[in-house]
Amino acid sequence: MKRCVALFSLSLLITPGFTSDSPAALINFTGGTVYQFGGTTFATDTTFSVDNVDYYEEDGVSFDFIGPPGNPFSYHVGNYYGVGNDVIHGHWAAGLDGDMVSISVKKTDGSAFDLNYFKITTNTGTRGDPSIGNEEVHINALSDGITVSYSMLLPPDDWGFVGPNSEIYLGTQFDGIKEFTFTYGANANGFGLDEFYIDEEPPPSVPEPTTLALLGIGLAGLAGSAIRKEWKKRVIEKSKTILQHYKTEACIEL
Numbered sequence: 001m002k003r004c005v006a007l008f009s010l011s012l013l014i015t016p017g018f019t020s021d022s023p024a025a026l027i028n029f030t031g032g033t034v035y036q037f038g039g040t041t042f043a044t045d046t047t048f049s050v051d052n053v054d055y056y057e058e059d060g061v062s063f064d065f066i067g068p069p070g071n072p073f074s075y076h077v078g079n080y081y082g083v084g085n086d087v088i089h090g091h092w093a094a095g096l097d098g099d100m101v102s103i104s105v106k107k108t109d110g111s112a113f114d115l116n117y118f119k120i121t122t123n124t125g126t127r128g129d130p131s132i133g134n135e136e137v138h139i140n141a142l143s144d145g146i147t148v149s150y151s152m153l154l155p156p157d158d159w160g161f162v163g164p165n166s167e168i169y170l171g172t173q174f175d176g177i178k179e180f181t182f183t184y185g186a187n188a189n190g191f192g193l194d195e196f197y198i199d200e201e202p203p204p205s206v207p208e209p210t211t212l213a214l215l216g217i218g219l220a221g222l223a224g225s226a227i228r229k230e231w232k233k234r235v236i237e238k239s240k241t242i243l244q245h246y247k248t249e250a251c252i253e254l
Helices: 209-222 225-246
Strands: 002-007 025-027 033-036 041-043 053-058 061-066 075-078 087-091 102-107 115-124 137-142 150-153 167-169 179-184 190-198 248-253
Touching: 025 061, 053 075, 087 115, 102 190, 179 190
Parallel strands: none
Antiparallel strands: 002 248, 025 190, 033 041, 033 053, 053 061, 061 102, 075 087, 087 190, 102 179, 115 167, 115 190, 137 150, 137 179
């Protein structure tokens, strides 16, 4: 006699998890090490700003200023705005205040990573003033660490923390990359950045008022009992379909 025992795919019971091989990092430019041209080093602690910076390292991530030494005003890391918050800040060669050509960012061990979010503190063509609105600065993804695989124009931003301090949420173009860079075009002068989320989920975005209103309307509609019953019915029917699809029979000889 054979008796059949119903078996179900484990895929219905197990939800795969995805984790990065690299440790997550939130780079806020505090507690890392500043390396000046000439070899002097400093540990940032929100109380001072260092100029003449060659590169900066924090939590296994390196921010490298690309450009010639000699103009200390070109490259800064630390409390540049004097408000107790450390940032990275530079002055482009296109402007009147610096020689910075680009900023290169990569893991110190050369591994791939995801860039999920960062904040702009300054992107202005005017010294210490509001932006003029047509500054051209790009962030570029280098998937292989050599060639640019994606480039995105960044919004202008007033000098310091008085402006909008635009929050930049990145898409999949910045997943699994070996490097990203910042480069300039026309009308670029001062440029500052903060809070890089690398291999870490970005903070939640704040919905616009219109979005919140639409969300409220949608939630009110879902509160109706008829919709709840219909939704429940569809879920049950869908579950039965999925279970039937994955169901197999193992027959055992007794």
